[in-house]
Amino acid sequence: MPPLTTAANAAATAAIVIIGDEILSxxxxxxxxPWLAERLxxxxxxVGEARVVADRTDAIVEAVNTxxxxxxxxFTSGGIGPTHDDITTEAVAAAFGVPxxxxxxxxxxxxxxxxxxxxxxxxxRMADVPQGATLVENPVSKAPGYxxxxxxxxxxxxxxxQAMFDGIAPTLTGxxxxxxxxxxxAVGEGDLSAGxxxxxxxxxxxxxxxxxxxxxxxFGSSVVIRGTDTGRLxxxxxxxxxxxxxxxxxxxxxxxxxx
Amino acid sequence: MPPLTTAANAAATAAIVIIGDEILSxxxxxxxxPWLAERLxxxxxxVGEARVVADRTDAIVEAVNTxxxxxxxxFTSGGIGPTHDDITTEAVAAAFGVPxxxxxxxxxxxxxxxxxxxxxxxxxRMADVPQGATLVENPVSKAPGYxxxxxxxxxxxxxxxQAMFDGIAPTLTGxxxxxxxxxxxAVGEGDLSAGxxxxxxxxxxxxxxxxxxxxxxxFGSSVVIRGTDTGRLxxxxxxxxxxxxxxxxxxxxxxxxxx
Numbered sequence: 001m002p003p004l005t006t007a008a009n010a011a012a013t014a015a016i017v018i019i020g021d022e023i024l025s026x027x028x029x030x031x032x033x034p035w036l037a038e039r040l041x042x043x044x045x046x047v048g049e050a051r052v053v054a055d056r057t058d059a060i061v062e063a064v065n066t067x068x069x070x071x072x073x074x075f076t077s078g079g080i081g082p083t084h085d086d087i088t089t090e091a092v093a094a095a096f097g098v099p100x101x102x103x104x105x106x107x108x109x110x111x112x113x114x115x116x117x118x119x120x121x122x123x124x125r126m127a128d129v130p131q132g133a134t135l136v137e138n139p140v141s142k143a144p145g146y147x148x149x150x151x152x153x154x155x156x157x158x159x160x161x162q163a164m165f166d167g168i169a170p171t172l173t174g175x176x177x178x179x180x181x182x183x184x185x186a187v188g189e190g191d192l193s194a195g196x197x198x199x200x201x202x203x204x205x206x207x208x209x210x211x212x213x214x215x216x217x218x219f220g221s222s223v224v225i226r227g228t229d230t231g232r233l234x235x236x237x238x239x240x241x242x243x244x245x246x247x248x249x250x251x252x253x254x255x256x257x258x259x
Numbered sequence: 260m261p262p263l264t265t266a267a268n269a270a271a272t273a274a275i276v277i278i279g280d281e282i283l284s285x286x287x288x289x290x291x292x293p294w295l296a297e298r299l300x301x302x303x304x305x306v307g308e309a310r311v312v313a314d315r316t317d318a319i320v321e322a323v324n325t326x327x328x329x330x331x332x333x334f335t336s337g338g339i340g341p342t343h344d345d346i347t348t349e350a351v352a353a354a355f356g357v358p359x360x361x362x363x364x365x366x367x368x369x370x371x372x373x374x375x376x377x378x379x380x381x382x383x384r385m386a387d388v389p390q391g392a393t394l395v396e397n398p399v400s401k402a403p404g405y406x407x408x409x410x411x412x413x414x415x416x417x418x419x420x421q422a423m424f425d426g427i428a429p430t431l432t433g434x435x436x437x438x439x440x441x442x443x444x445a446v447g448e449g450d451l452s453a454g455x456x457x458x459x460x461x462x463x464x465x466x467x468x469x470x471x472x473x474x475x476x477x478f479g480s481s482v483v484i485r486g487t488d489t490g491r492l493x494x495x496x497x498x499x500x501x502x503x504x505x506x507x508x509x510x511x512x513x514x515x516x517x518x
Contacts, residue, residue: 016311021468024306026296027439027483028470030289033311037285047283049318052275052292052309055468059308082449083469084456122452141478157473180286190341193381197343209280209314210342211287212416219400224286 012175013048014040015067019078019088020156021055031158032077039165044175045073055079060091068151073172078156080145082122088153093130096148101131106144113142137167176228181237182254184213185244186220195243196223203236205229222254271434272307273299274326278337278347279415280314290417291336298424303434304332314338319350327410332431334424337415339404341381347412352389355407360390365403372401396426435487440496441513443472444503445479454502455482462495464488481513
């Protein structure tokens with residue numbers, strides 16, 4: 001579909017970097033991309049691209065440096081724990097060309113959290129950040145995330161990542177929130193195609209997508225309309241309804257409130 | 260963690276390109292990366308990286324061209340349907356610098372599948388492929404995927420993608436299948452860290468990863484060991500067991516049969 005050309009959305013996009021061999025092996029299914037994407041979309045900061053990279057310094061450096069130059073914000077997930085395979089901080093420091101330093105503020109947070117004798121050398125590594133980083137609060141388990149310029153470095157555990165995001169969300173500069181209208185019907189995409197193209201042409205300010213689904217033995221389509229203007233979105237949805245009726249189908253508005 | 264240095268795994272890695280605004284918006288949660296990653300891993304072709312890109316030609320071209328030069332195989336998912344937002348074929352053709360052509364073989368498949376009058380211009384687009392492509396069978400809904408050199412272009416609907424993959428899997432040249440041992444315990448990563456580093460040093464031919472988890476109010480760790488030699492994997496697992504016991508924990512072998 002054509003990129004959205006509203007100035008609000010051209011202004012700020014985000015990229016996500018999911019770090020971890022566990023995701024690439026298929027053993028762990030990522031939950032952070034969809035969660036961040038929905039939250040960022042609601043703030044008017046659509047996610048423009050995402051990458052899943054291995055626990056390897058060169059892979060992380062490449063992704064962070066490519067994406068921070070292209071997008072208003074980059075969010076990384078994973079690799080900031082205390083074990084030997086947690087190399088995100090070293091990699092982000094390398095990406096920015098700065099050393100890793102111990103943050104006294106982060107160390108104080110960890111000292112206040114762990115019982116005496118439990119804050120060993122491994123856990124103290126979680127107080128290390130790239131020089132110049134600003135800490136991001138972790139209300140769940142204290143070991144902080146951090147921000148380097150437009151790059152936010154978060155934990156991989158979803159409930160910690162979500163708490164970190166909620167803490168920094170008010171600091172993000174968003175655009176006009178993208179809204180969605182979605183209509184499903186038991187009409188194949190191939191029958192909708194010509195009509196959809198015509199509606200897209202009538203609404204160049206909106207983005208129309210079509211997504212086939214299989215439910216049991218039946219195929220159907222979901223038409224998703226995205227944009228920032230409520231009136232235009234409703235008008236496009238009405239046009240989709242009329243098209244589906246004309247094709248002998250029954251349009252069903254999907255609940256988009258939670259999306 | 261250090262990259263696996265066994266020749267078998269250095270020989271063939273794969274990359275995944277997930278194409279679709281729906282994934283980037285968070286509205287649809289990708290299921291294809293974890294499925295492909297597990298299947299490819301079992302064939303000895305670990306997934307080295309993955310990207311999620313928008314329905315935009317330049318984004319698809321960049322991902323396909325970068326990744327096909329780096330990996331033995333690339334698998335794309337999504338964007339080969341009949342509607343205006345299905346642009347994967349045009350983009351893959353552009354990536355290879357070839358025109359899009361109509362495949363008589365694919366057209367015959369579609370003609371055999373659709374009822375008279377239903378094979379309209381939009382659906383016929385699904386018979387278009389980059390010049391030089393080899394078709395990949397779609398036993399579910401006939402519209403084929405295809406292969407261009409080392410790039411496999413698959414549908415986004417999981418059951419169709421899975422059927423397409425199963426059809427071509429015997430043609431892939433794999434390495435020695437990567438096996439996994441996983442041990443979980445209610446011991447924090449920070450307490451495991453020193454011992455894990457020592458075990459990793461003793462088993463440079465294996466890859467050890469540590470993954471914290473939260474279950475209810477309890478934190479714990481899963482240690483995942485990967486490699487190709489059963490004896491070495493079992494020895495490393497025994498070393499992890501001994502370490503966990505020494506730390507006062509109870510090691511639990513996770514079922515890795517299904518992974």
